[in-house]
Amino acid sequence: AGLDSSDAGIQQSKIATHIATLNEVEFENKSLGGLINGDYELTCLYGSQRANQKANIILPLIQSEKVGNSIFLTKKDRPIIDQELVKNFADFSVEIVNSRTGRNTIDPKKLPLRFTISGKGGFFDSSDASLIGHHLDMYYGDDFQSPLQGPFTEQHVGGYKHRHTEVGQSEDRPELYKIENYGGGNKVQIFNPRQDFAGSTYDMNIPRVKFSREELVKRVYNTKNIKTTTNSRHLGNFTKNYEVVNTNGRRENNLAFRDQGGFNVTGSESTVVSGVVDFALPNRALSDGTYNKTVIVNRFSAPGEVATLSKGYLDVESSEYSPYNAIPYRNREVVNNFNEFLKIPSAFGGFESGSTTTGSFHKVQRNRVNKLRQTSAGVIYTGSQFDNGFVAHNIPRKDFGYRWITSSADPSLSMDGLYGFATSSDGITFLSGTLRDFESSDDYFINFVGISTPGEFSAFAGYHFEISEDENLLTVP
Incomplete structure (x- = not known):
């Protein structure tokens, strides 16, 4: 059978798992008005006994997870002192009923509850008796005064769960205890919320509050790390x-x-x-x-x-x-595309080769040089090679890139200078003169030193002049 079974043996096992190792503590008559032995550790909550508190239990007398434990309050007819001074309070005796030790009487001042004789509570067999104290969120100290907590600390620090139930919960609210009139008379019973009124059955499936929320004291400051989740209705102080x-x-x-x-x-x-x-x-x-x-x-x-x-x-x-x-x-997509542009040499006018509108990325003169190439069939032809963003040479990169050489060298005889730079005196052939046509079928050699012509043509008018030193004149021969 599962843990949700109603079998008596299973229920008893569930109850046993909730019973801690309990110490037996003996209390003097001075403290509780009588000798009490119980299967629980009872720590006094008020006055001189506060220093003995070891846990965050509010009503230790009914904390045991078993039937038969109750607190009975019986109203007394005589007041504690003058009725005019204490007219808001009823005088009652406190009796503890324990499943093992029987009935014992304790001092009412040791309970964190107070009863009034005014209001419409209906306790003590009277419509004028009301309970106060059961809505408190603190049960320590003699005056029951809550600290001045801010909204954050009030929500997260100290107190009890039944006073801090989330809004919109569909489950039953866990309770600290139950309070009922007992026997139709002037007696009130306080008992475990999992126990029925008669004290004969016990249901572990009923939610209850047994301890305070982590700390007992409702401090005005927070020392915890409280996580805020997407389902949180109340903000914490961290999310991650x-x-x-x-x-x-x-x-x-x-x-x-x-x-x-x-x-x-x-x-x-x-x-x-x-x-x-x-x-x-x-x-x-x-x-x-x-x-x-x-x-x-x-x-x-x-x-x-x-x-x-x-x-x-x-x-x-x-x-x-x-x-x-x-x-x-790094940035290969950009670099790869940029490299493609750098491969393309500049065309005339600074444009990209093959374009008349897009400027060259290389932005350097193409520096052309001729190269001999061979087809797959073995045919030799003249090709061209240009500088780009990856290959660069001095400008020009051949002898025939200089104008004075192209004006005085024979390209048909200067193969080295045509395809690069000549490496010997035979690599390039310079001309020392030129042939002029003197309106005849013959060409005559004219050197580069001066406009000198062969003597047989010196008589032709218009070809040369004579200088008269005495008169400083140019005369036609």
């Missing part, structure tokens, strides 16, 4: 674990990797982009299904592209490092 305690480096503190015994990652080549391997990212949940909120993941990255920040590009184990953070591989 790393706000309280944290460490750095998932590579060194890889909790999910440890819990899962490593990550099993299998990949397959993408059918969309060749050379790319697709794989499912590892699930970094812990063994209980939650995720680590304490270890801060280090991330070495140069922000600017998806390859340095996206999880798919980071190392699988810790998701902290990317090979694309290395300088040779």
